[in-house]
Amino acid sequence: MYGKFFSKDTTSFMRSPVREIFKRVDLGSIYSFAGGYPSADTFPLEDIRRATDIVIQKYGAKAFQYGATQGVPELRQVLSERYGVPLERIQVTTSSQQGIDVCTRVLVDPGDVILTSNPSYLGALQSFCSYRAEVVGVSHEPSLDAFRKAYVEAIEAVRAAGKKLKFLYMIPDFQNPSGETLSLEERLVLVELAEKYDFLIVEDSPYRELRYEGSDVPTIYSLCPDRVLHLGSFSKILAPGFRIGWILGAPELLDMIYVCKQSLDLCPPIFDQYLAAELMGSGLLDANLVKSIALYKSKRDLLLSLLEEYMPEGVSWTHPEGGLFLFLTLPEGFDTIAFYDKALDAGVAYVAGSFFHVDRSMARNTMRMNFSFMTHQKITEGVKLLAGLIKSELK
Amino acid sequence: MYGKFFSKDTTSFMRSPVREIFKRVDLGSIYSFAGGYPSADTFPLEDIRRATDIVIQKYGAKAFQYGATQGVPELRQVLSERYGVPLERIQVTTSSQQGIDVCTRVLVDPGDVILTSNPSYLGALQSFCSYRAEVVGVSHEPSLDAFRKAYVEAIEAVRAAGKKLKFLYMIPDFQNPSGETLSLEERLVLVELAEKYDFLIVEDSPYRELRYEGSDVPTIYSLCPDRVLHLGSFSKILAPGFRIGWILGAPELLDMIYVCKQSLDLCPPIFDQYLAAELMGSGLLDANLVKSIALYKSKRDLLLSLLEEYMPEGVSWTHPEGGLFLFLTLPEGFDTIAFYDKALDAGVAYVAGSFFHVDRSMARNTMRMNFSFMTHQKITEGVKLLAGLIKSELK
Missing domain, CATH: 3.90.1150.10 (Aspartate Aminotransferase, domain 1)
Structure with missing residues (x-):
């Protein structure tokens, strides 16, 4: 009907x-x-319980009122300090999934191409398809030359078909579902290709802080902050139920996301943002x-x-x-x-x-x-x- | 750039x-x-503080885990009892603004027409425009005949232009910004027209429970539950910072909204849903x-x-x-x-x-x-x- x-x-x-x-x-x-x-x-749980008392005492009604669309200043400040990123490059999101959704919404028209590793995160593929993007998957080749070649071929094919490649979506650390991590050299190849072929990179990074062995590899964002939108999340490092994530990126990109978010949900949950800020700022996280x-x-x-x-x-x-x-x-x-x-x-x-x-x-x-x-x-x-x-x- | x-x-x-x-x-x-x-x-604040303790004690980790996309069962149950609506007709949203956004997303293509009262809620107009809908505003005429005539003329003009009228957006109670309330007769006219001309009605109802004089008028949803998506919210009756709202509607419509919400944000904030359920269920609200x-x-x-x-x-x-x-x-x-x-x-x-x-x-x-x-x-x-x-x- x-x-x-x-x-x-x-x-x-x-x-x-x-x-x-x-x-x-x-x-x-x-x-x-x-x-x-x-x-x-x-x-x-015990830290969260104590944090609820602290937040209610510290902020009172402010913790339950409407807040700024960019996120509450206190949380953005803590994120800024933790990740060494200036405030104007931080947009808080209502879950990292919203980060994926809003990036796709402001960047992609039906028929535009999104490049992604194959396999990739299911929720991202759902979001891309929901905007009728054409998603092109690239399998992870083990050697650096083959890695570059696979991406170059995919990009060239998109261009040959006269289509617009808007962004590359990548989970470089402990990928979902493969569990693999991109080497620094592989990240540099992606940045080089993004610059050469003029596309953006959406770097989805919810697992980055859960490393059990080996050493951190720099984020793609840190290698090329003006071409990369970096998505972070409290879901795996604190608790998913808060639905709080963030986007790091160029102010001009974040401004469009900010305007979009006004009509998506006005602002992320306030109490949860204060709780996250309190737990992160006090070292409990x-x-x-x-x-x-x-x-x-x-x-x-x-x-x-x-x-x-x-x-x-x-x-x-x-x-x-x-x-x-x-x-x-x-x-x-x-x-x-x-x-x-x-x-x-x-x-x-x-x-x-x-x-x-x-x-x-x-x-x-x-x-x-x-x-x-x-x-x-x-x-x-x-x-x-x-x-x-x-x-x-x-x- | x-x-x-x-x-x-x-x-x-x-x-x-x-x-x-x-x-x-x-x-x-x-x-x-x-x-x-x-x-x-x-x-x-004091009730909320106590409710945080109760929720953490009652639900433990569940209150911070991922939850069902439709909303946590406990909140849907309380909403079902309060509003006399079966569970399968209730979808919890991350703010009522998301309710507007997701309804527009699943119903409207660029160029489709949305009919609205003129003036209307700014956040809704923002959402409609963001999907490139054509928004047609109808001024509120004081007499019932003029009211009907104004809507009929607007609808006929849309049809004459060969455009698709997808839905009428209406805030029938204490409208934002006008403060006006639609009479029962006016609501019945809208339902009659929706049936005659085959369009849906999105009834936005955040202020309904804040009545200072006069008697309740039935919701448009109650007059025609299969053609109306009714949007509710905790923002004005409890606190906006929770970002919790709900949609009441036909299961087939809610199912499409459910699939859409999987890629929007997976699920609404969990702790906030339990707090809302606790405050509503215990009579504190x-x-x-x-x-x-x-x-x-x-x-x-x-x-x-x-x-x-x-x-x-x-x-x-x-x-x-x-x-x-x-x-x-x-x-x-x-x-x-x-x-x-x-x-x-x-x-x-x-x-x-x-x-x-x-x-x-x-x-x-x-x-x-x-x-x-x-x-x-x-x-x-x-x-x-x-x-x-x-x-x-x-x-």
């Missing part, structure tokens, strides 16, 4: 298979490698981050060793230096979409790797596995169960 | 003159009839609403009597039965946009009435006055100051 009323954009809306899983089963009742949920054990990193490192190590022990020959996986995910590749011909219901019936969930690809017929023998959400015990039992099911399937 | 990257939608973005005022002056330091801010005195209504009624009465006493002849204003605003009309030829800087220099702010009109050259002799934000004393001093300035100007 309502079909005739819907906008053309709606014909390109994608449903999140992950959220559909959430609707179907209670994640707590199964072994779930599916979501990207942080562990509830990392939420500093950093103290909690140390604990989160230790917890997640132990879970990652456990998952890696369990896969090594229980997965049959022919199965391989990435080794993430941080973040929440690794990507598992099964023997050619294994179909993780067809296998999914069987796994769920047996009580274990993952997300099929195809869903993260621009072309969903690709990579049907892959899956994303999350290691942040479950307890050590459930990770152990879950891997044993999943590996057993895979073995039976491969027979 | 970035112009070439921006989407076509951005050419239609409007800046909010109200938010630009906020950037320019500290509202606390002047007499401000400008914003639509609730009084800080209505925020039940209602108790606070009784106090808010008493406070606002006294401020409205004060403003009305001060206008009567101090405004020069030839100035008239609406008599709102509720809400936060009245609309003031100055003698023909008075230009409230030109006068604005003079008033602000003298320390008093309002919003020029033209800004609420689809055609901003209209109604240059009008202004919107808010009476919720300032104290009684500041309202009194502010009206005296403003009336004095107007008198000088009229000489």
Whole structure:
């Protein structure tokens, strides 16, 4: 009945298979490698409770009134100090997902091209498709020359087709879903290409501060601050429920985003911004981050060793230096979409790797596995169960 | 430098003159009839503080995790009971402004027509323009026949031009900016026309529960629930800073909004939803609403009597039965946009009435006055100051 009323954009809306899983089963009742949920054990409930008292005492009614569209000054100040970025380059967003959405909204017309790594974050692909962008995925080639060549070819093809490449979307640290991190050299290649071919880069960086080994690589933003919109988030380092993220970028770009946000939601949640500012400014977030990193490192190590022990020959996986995910590749011909219901019936969930690809017929023998959400015990039992099911399937 | 990257939608973005005022002056330091801010005195700080403890104790980590895109079940349940609407007809939004934005996004293509009362809410006009809708404004005629005729003519003109009328946007209770309320007969006319000419109605209802005199008129939604999307909000009845609103509507419409919201922000702020549910479910919101209504009624009465006493002849204003605003009309030829800087220099702010009109050259002799934000004393001093300035100007 309502079909005739819907906008053309709606014909390109994608449903999140992950959220559909959430609707179907209670994640707590199964072994779930599916979501990207942080562990509830990392939420500093007692600190948050004390912070609510402090914020109410310190700011009173101001913490519940409308606030500035750019974000409350106190939070922007703390972000400015933490990340060494001037205030006029900081826009607070109502979740980092809104950061993706608003960047796409102000930059992309139907038919414009967005370049992304393949696989990539599902929520970003959903947003890009919802604006009827043409999304071009580039697979991650291991050598630097092949990496550059793959991007150059993709860009040249876009230009040859007479289309506009608006931006490259990239999660350089502990990518979702692959778990991989781009080297400094790879980042420099992307910046070089952005300048040569005149496009922007949207750098999505929610996991950056969750590093379990190795050394930080500079952000793409730090290498080229006028061409990069850098998206940050409290979701993985504090708690997702606050829905607070931020964008770093050139003032002229942020100004357009600011005007857009006036009609999107006027301003981000105020109380939550003050809580985030209080927890970050007082050092409680950093103290909690140390604990989160230790917890997640132990879970990652456990998952890696369990896969090594229980997965049959022919199965391989990435080794993430941080973040929440690794990507598992099964023997050619294994179909993780067809296998999914069987796994769920047996009580274990993952997300099929195809869903993260621009072309969903690709990579049907892959899956994303999350290691942040479950307890050590459930990770152990879950891997044993999943590996057993895979073995039976491969027979 | 970035112009070439921006989407076509951005050419239609409007800046909010109200938010630009906020950037320019500290509202606390002047007499401000400008914003639509609730009084800080209505925020039940002590109840909120206690509710934070209860929510953290009751829900623990769940209150800070990702939640369902439709909203947390506990809040939807409380809304369902309060408004007598089944769960599947309730979608929680991250602010009521997002409700306007997401309805427009899923319904409107560039060039589609949205019908609205003229004047209308600025944030809605901003959202409509940002999607390059064609907005047609209809002035409020006092007699029912003229009311119907004005809408029929506007609708027929849209059809004659071969354009698609997607929806009518209406704030039927204590309209922003006019303060006026639609009668039951007027609402029935709108429903009749929506059915006859096959369009939807977006009913924006943030002020409905702030009634200071007279009796409730049924919502348009209650008269025609399958053709109306009803927008509600905690902003004026609890606190805007939570950014929590809701949409009531047909499940098929809400399902499209749900998919859209997956890419907008995944889910509304969780802690804030639990706080709203706790305050609403425990009766604290209602108790606070009784106090808010008493406070606002006294401020409205004060403003009305001060206008009567101090405004020069030839100035008239609406008599709102509720809400936060009245609309003031100055003698023909008075230009409230030109006068604005003079008033602000003298320390008093309002919003020029033209800004609420689809055609901003209209109604240059009008202004919107808010009476919720300032104290009684500041309202009194502010009206005296403003009336004095107007008198000088009229000489």
